[in-house]
Amino acid sequence: MLLIDCPYCGAARPEIEFRHGGEAHVARPRDPSALDDAAWAEFLYFRANPKGLAAERWRHVAGCGRFFNAIRDTVSDRFVCTYPAGEPRPDVESASVGASA
Amino acid sequence: MPSVMTKPVARPRGPLDGRALPRGEDFRLAVSPAAGRILLRGDAAVAARASAAFGAPLPTRSGAVGARSDRAALWLGPDEWLLIAEGEAPAEIIAPLSAALADRAHSLVDVSQRQIGLDVVGPNAARALTAGCPLDLSLAAFPVGTATRTLLAKSEIVLWRRAPEHFRVEVWRSFADYVASYLSEAARRAPRAGGFA
Amino acid sequence: MIASLRTVSGGRIDRNKPVRFTFDGRTYQGFAGDTLASALLANGVKLFGRSYKYHRPRGVISVGPEEPNALVGVSRGPGRFTPNLRATQVEIVDGLDAKSQNRWPSLDFDLGAVNSLFAPLFSAGFYYKTFMGPNLFGKNWAWTHLFEPVVRNAAGLGDAPSDPDPDAYAQFYEHCDVLVVGGGPAGVAAALAAGASGARVIFCDEQAEFGGTLLSETQATIDGASAPAWLARQFAALAAMPNVRLMPRTQAFGYYAQNFLGLCEVVSEAERLANPDAPRERQWQVRAKEVVLACGAIERPLVFPDNDRPGVMLAEAARVYLNRYGVKVGRRVVVATAHDSAYRAALDLEAAGVEIARIVDLRAAADGEWPRAARKLGIEVTTGARIAGVRGRLCVKAAAVASAQGVEWIGCDALLVSGGWTPSVHLYSQSRGKVVWDAEREIFVPGVSVQRERSAGACKGVFALDRVLRDGAVAGHEAAARAGFSAQGPVANFDVAGAPESSGGLLGDATPSRGAKGKAFVDFQNDVCASDIRLAVREGMRSIEHVKRYTTTGMATDQGKLSNMNALAIAANALNAPLPKVGLTTFRQPYTPVTFGAFAGASRGDLFDPVRRTPIHEWAEDQGAEFEDVGLWKRAWYFSREGENMHAAVARECRQVRESVGLFDASTLGKIEVVGPDAAAFMEKLYTNPWAKLEPGRCRYGLMLNEAGFIIDDGVIARMAPDRFHVTTTTGGAPRVLHHMEDYLQTEFPEMKVWLTSTTEQWAVIAVQGPRARDLIAPFVEGVDLSREALPHMSVREGRICDVETRLMRVSFTGELGFEINVPPDSARAVWETLWAEGRKYHVVAYGTEAMHVLRAEKGYIIVGQDTDGTMTPADAGLEWAVGKAKKDFVGKRSLSRPDIVAPNRKQLVGLLTDDPILMPLEGEQIVAVANPTKGSHAIGHVTSAYASPTLKRSIALAVVENGRARMGEKVFVAAEGRTMPVTICDTVFWDKKGARLDA
Structure with a gap:
């Protein structure tokens, strides 16, 4: 079981308290009616699913209840960092990902 | 309008009424006294103003509890507090809060009967809880006066440490039977000695 | 009778505490502190089991968790049977009952041993070659009829216990x-x-x-x-x-x-x-x-012909049996080693009176401190030699030592080996x-x-x-x-x-180049020989991962603790590649097998899952209700009177609701309190319906879509105040809906001042439905005018009933005059019983979920998740009326104009009436356009709900059918195994189409 740092609780908490919420930073368009079908389909269904660092939404559902974002390495399953929802994706591409958890 | 017959035919019944709960030296389980329970939502300013109206400070630190005599405010999330007032009707808590918060956006919801409290007491209390709760419940990691929403096996609970060997578990009423049974079972199966202080 | 091999003294067993146990029905005695292996060895038992593939006789080879051979089933009474335990790890206790595995009818005489005669058949890749081979009598015939039954019979280690385990x-x-x-x-x-x-x-x-x-x-x-x-x-x-x-x-x-x-x-x-x-x-x-x-x-065995014979044992294991358990594993032993540590074992055994017939060292020279000590004691050491074979089938009788001088047979009753340490x-x-x-x-x-x-x-x-x-x-x-x-x-x-360092070691096949005959085992548990690994390499396997799967080496329950390194070395040698290049297989959890019980813990029986019960549950139980599971909830399904079957009970319940009045426990409905100045604006976003103009005190049916435009939930929503909504959800959907709402609130509309609180369990709900509903509740209600004018259909009031607070809603899921009485759950049972007692005047009935389903289906009310399947839009379900046309945006709105959503021929919800009113289709059955469709023809829809309607005295069904609403009156067919049933497409509302009864 992984430990996940909840940015609202300020603590590492067990994975089973959390729920995964898909890719982060996919903002719902302000005016969906302004999008053509292709753009809407892109928003609805297309996700990056990268190998390596991925920005994801998580919710501390059995904790403080808040949604937040995390950068997780999909190869090593390591959480690189977590940050409150609404904040921009931190620049961690260059960070040392292999460091001990 | 027809004449109104308003007398209830029976006393109110809690979900664990009539159930035998363990009362051993090492481990005791008891339904907490009736209480008014209010879930308050709002920002830090709401919390500040609510503290005076409620009579116990609403903490802003994660996991903290503001307690004063028979009232306690449990931090559950950055905009969420569980207010517990033992032996009081929810309306009595809501009225002064509503008045104090009238001009600030907030939410007050009575959850007095949504959940019940279970007092988990004894030297084996923490051990029994760790049968289903994945948190570190050592005194150093989870000191007295800490509260959080978490899991007990397949049930969500709010866990509040009131004393080194006294936990309060707040649990939704239909999960109360499961939680009480799970804790009783865990306490029976726990090693009699061992574990860390 | 074999004399005891127990030493006179020494070891860590408690000789004052004898322990009696049985093995294959025979009673033995050991001491507290013994393992099953040490106690049996002390009793002269050499034969512990049969091997998996060839059913070769096997003895214990090690003293720890790495043991591949001595697997036993241990019984501690009825239901307390554990297969595949390593005898080396089983502590004996009084009454322990163990049995050997992989043998029939008995350990000494095993019919499965004929497999040995067919050994050439079982070479590496046997399974692949055989079962992927030519198709006899058509595809899969040989597998289904020939191989699978045989393999299933013969395969597996031990017997799975059949009784429930009574232990905690x-x-x-x-x-x-x-x-x-x-x-x-x-x-x-x-x-x-x-x-x-x-x-x-x-x-x-x-x-x-x-x-x-x-x-x-x-x-x-x-x-x-x-x-x-x-x-x-x-x-x-x-x-x-x-x-x-x-x-x-x-x-x-x-x-x-x-x-x-x-x-x-x-x-x-x-x-x-x-x-x-x-x-x-x-x-x-x-x-x-x-x-x-x-x-x-872990000490490694040596790979040489017949190295699996009972009596061949790791040298250090023999030392541990002696020093720790006081057991001599033989009286005259030969030691074959490539490591100094075996000399230490030989010295200890010698000191205990065991005759060391020979130490055979595979190395050219052995001059460490231990070998020197052994020589000094006069033990004969032959270096540069190997074991060419072993005599004795059920127990070692002699070992063939092959050296430059030729092959010499040395009599012994144990052959101790060491290939070094892993x-x-x-x-x-x-x-x-x-x-x-x-x-x-x-x-x-x-x-x-x-x-x-x-x-x-x-x-x-x-x-x-x-x-x-x-x-x-x-x-x-x-x-x-x-x-x-x-x-x-x-x-x-x-x-x-007194602990000088020892060194040495040898990896791979130690079979001498001349004079050797017999199988040289690498993996004892899966019966893989050195020749199998070489064959795998010849047949093209290059990586150890392939060799492993092809030969099954290292894939047994011991995960190759003894065999992996030797297998790897043999493969590397055959490939002529450096060993690390061939790779090491991955070690996986668990290190040794773990019981299912340990993984299940307390989560079985009543504690497998939480069982959620409503405050009315016990009353329903007392009334003889049958319950059904809905999510984690137990819901009263139907209330059977004496002698009544389910059909009769449901019919009676339905009739009484339509004729008089019924009570229904709707407490499990999900409830969410939506509170804050932006509550209405938030509701506008999350539900298809308009909310801004809904007056406090009124209710509205709410429809929730996901962003793709598909229905995910529905429920009646009451506006309690300008800034407060009482939202209801489906029973099973409550947590999902709350999560969905929180998701949008926190991440898409965080500026909105509104908060969500689950109140599912804050309110128990008693539905009172039927023409006499008002009459029944009126005497107990305080502060609410129940009249038709003051409290019309779809309205809500706060007041008191039976002196407890209530949110009293006038709503109906039956099509009758109805109320849903929300009360604090502590008082729900009392209110229910009060109404029940009063209800005698009206011939009241308690009805369960089955009758509820029938009543709602008669009215064409959908159940999300039954009549919808995650691909239905409001239009598909006939719920366009619930979509606020003027709304600029709500979750799912944009998707409702996607090309595939507005495409013709989508499946739409319709009613079905069978031509024969007695016949009833089954939920899930396919609908076809013609009576006898040809195989593979296209289904135009399927049945979603079907019931016997007591009100209409015939069967009714709901279904989704392509372009269904344009096909009213059309005849189609419900197809199922062996029959087709002619049905006519009709409107979804079967009863009181105008809704007059609702407004009573």
């Missing part, structure tokens, strides 16, 4: 600063060092007694004391540390992410006797800040660490730590006792420091005497 199992989470795995010298030193720092230490070992190799140490002294005396002193010190928890009989079976380890504790017989509530096993899920792995090393890197490997090849010593050792762990002692390739102790102390010290505990003084040094 438990699980606990645990946290510590330092977890020390392995109770040998390195572990002891590590635990002492970490414990002294004040850190919370868990120290676990798989055995009943801590000490590891020190328990069988007779010659070495530590700090001037004998090994047992030193151990006793250290454990007294450890026991005095309140911050150290000793966990014997506890296997660390898995190393998972972020220093999360799985430990399985077998609860001791002593604890179970003292505490009848003690479980059989406890599983500990430990989160450790730092881990010390002190897992030791560090146990299993847990390190599970922690995702990459092992490193030590070319000089030909061992894999742990490389860089990936998690917060370090290895110490033999599992790291450190073998000499003084260095092992020091290494353990350093590791314990470091682990505690890294966990934040400062060290107490310098790292301990240990003064060790």
Whole structure:
């Protein structure tokens, strides 16, 4: 079981308290009616699913209840960092990902 | 309008009424006294103003509890507090809060009967809880006066440490039977000695 | 009768405590402290089981968890049967009943042994070649009719228990600063060092007694004391540390992410006797800040012809049986070794009176301290020799020693072997660490730590006792420091005497080039021979991962603890490649098999899942209700009167609701309180319907879509105040809907001032439905005008009923005049019983979910998840009326104009009436356009709901049909196995189409 740092609780908490919420930073368009079908389909269904660092939404559902974002390495399953929802994706591409958890 | 017959035919019944709960030296389980329970939502300013109206400070630190005599405010999330007032009707808590918060956006919801409290007491209390709760419940990691929403096996609970060997578990009423049974079972199966202080 | 092989004295068994047990029906005696293996060996038992594939007779080869042969089923009474236990790890207790495996009818005479005659058939890749081979009598025929039945009969280790296990199992989470795995010298030193720092230490070992190799140490002294005396002193010190928890009989079976380890504790017989509530096993899920792995090393067997005969045993195992258990594994033994350590075993055995017929050293020369000591004692040593074969089928009788001088048969009753030592890197490997090849010593050792762990002692390739102790102390010290505990003084040094370093080792096939005949086993448990591995390489396998799967080497329950290194060396040799290039297979959890009980813990029976009951539940039970599971809830399904079947009960319930009045427990409905100045704006976004203009005191049916435009939930929503909505959801959908709402609120509309609180359990709900509903409740209601005008359909009031507060809604899911009375759950039963008593005047009925389903289907009300399937839009379900056309935006709106959503011929919800009113289609049955469709023709829809309607006195059904609403009156067919049923498409509303009854 992984430990996940909840940015609202300020603590590492067990994975089973959390729920995964898909890719982060996919903002719902302000005016969906302004999008053509292709753009809407892109928003609805297309996700990056990268190998390596991925920005994801998580919710501390059995904790403080808040949604937040995390950068997780999909190869090593390591959480690189977590940050409150609404904040921009931190620049961690260059960070040392292999460091001990 | 027809004449109104308003007398209830029976006393109110809690979900664990009539159930035998363990009362051993090492481990005791008891339904907490009736209480008014209010879930308050709002920002830090709401919390500040609510503290005076409620009579116990609403903490802003994660996991903290503001307690004063028979009232306690449990931090559950950055905009969420569980207010517990033992032996009081929810309306009595809501009225002064509503008045104090009238001009600030907030939410007050009575959850007095949504959940019940279970007092988990004894030297084996923490051990029994760790049968289903994945948190570190050592005194150093989870000191007295800490509260959080978490899991007990397949049930969500709010866990509040009131004393080194006294936990309060707040649990939704239909999960109360499961939680009480799970804790009783865990306490029976726990090693009699061992574990860390 | 075989005379006892028990020594006169010595060992760590308690000779004052005899223990009686049975093996294959025969009664034996051992002593407290014995394992099943040591006790049977003491009784002269050599034959422990039959091998998996060839059914060859097998004896015990090792003394620990690596044992591949001596697998037994242990019974401790009815239901208490555990198969596949290693006899080397089973502590004997009085009355223990063990049986051997893989033999029929008996161990001595086994019919399966004919497999040996067909050995050529069972060569590497046998399964692949046979079952993927040519198709006899058509595709899969041979597999289905020929091979599978035979394989299923013959396959598997042991017998699966058939009775429920009456024992209890438990699980606990645990946290510590330092977890020390392995109770040998390195572990002891590590635990002492970490414990002294004040850190919370868990120290676990798989055995009943801590000490590891020190328990069988007779010659070495530590700090001037004998090994047992030193151990006793250290454990007294450890026991005095309140911050150290000793966990014997506890296997660390898995190393998972972020220093999360799985430990399985077998609860001791002593604890179970003292505490009848003690479980059989406890599983500990430990989160450790730092881990010390002190897992030791495993001695390797030698690969030579007939090396699997009972009596062939690892040399150190023989030493442990002697020194720890007081058992001589033979009277006259031959030792074959490539490592000095076997000489130490020979010396101990010799001292105990066992005749050492010969030490055969595979190396050209052996001049370490141990070999010199052996020679000095006059033991004959032949170097540069190998074992060419073994005589004796059920027990070794002689070994053929092949040397430059030729082949010499030496009589013996045990053949002790040692190919050297393999560090146990299993847990390190599970922690995702990459092992490193030590070319000089030909061992894999742990490389860089990936998690917060370090290895110490033999599992790291450190073998000499003084260095092992020091290494353990350093590791314990470091682990505690890294966990934040400062060290107490310098790292301990240990003064060790009588334990000179030994060296040597050999990997791969040790069969001599001439004079050898017979199978040379590599993997004993899966019956894989050296020749199989070479064949696999000849047939094209290059990576060890392929060789492993092709030959099944290392794939048995022992995961190749004895065999992997030899297999790897043989493959490397056949490939003519350096060993590390061929690769090492991955070690997986669990290290040794873990019982299902330990994984299930308390989560079985009543505690498998929470069972959620409403406050009315017990009343319903008393009334003879049958219950159905809806999510985790138990809901009253129907109330059967004496002699009534379900159909009759449901029909009666439905009729009485339509004729008079019924009570229904709707407490399980999900409820969410939406509160805040932006509550209406938020509702506008989350539901298709308009909310801004809904007056407080009014209700509206709400429809929730996901962003793709598909229906995900529905429910009646009441506006309690301008800034407060009482939202109801489906019973099963409550948590999902709340999560969905929180998602949008927190991440898409965080500026909105509104909050969501689950109130599902704050309100119990009593639905009172039927023409007499108002009459029934009126006498008890205070502060609410129930008249048709004051409280029209779809309205809500706050007031009191039976002197408790209520949110009284006038709503209906039956099509009748109806109320849903929300009351505090503590009082719900009292209110219900009051209404029930009053209801006698009106011939009241309690109805369950089945009648509720029938009543709603008669009205064409959908159930999300039954009549919808996650691909239905409001239009598909005939619910366009619930979509606010003027709304600029709501979740899912944009998708409703996607091309595939507005495409023609979508499946739409319709009603179905069978031509024969008695016939009833089944939910899920397909609908076709013609009576006798040809095979493979297109289904135009399917039945979603079907009931016998007591009101209409015929069957009714709801279905989705392509372009269904344009096909009213059209005849189609419900197709099922063996029949088609003509039906006519109709409107979804079967009863009171105008809705007059609602407004009563």
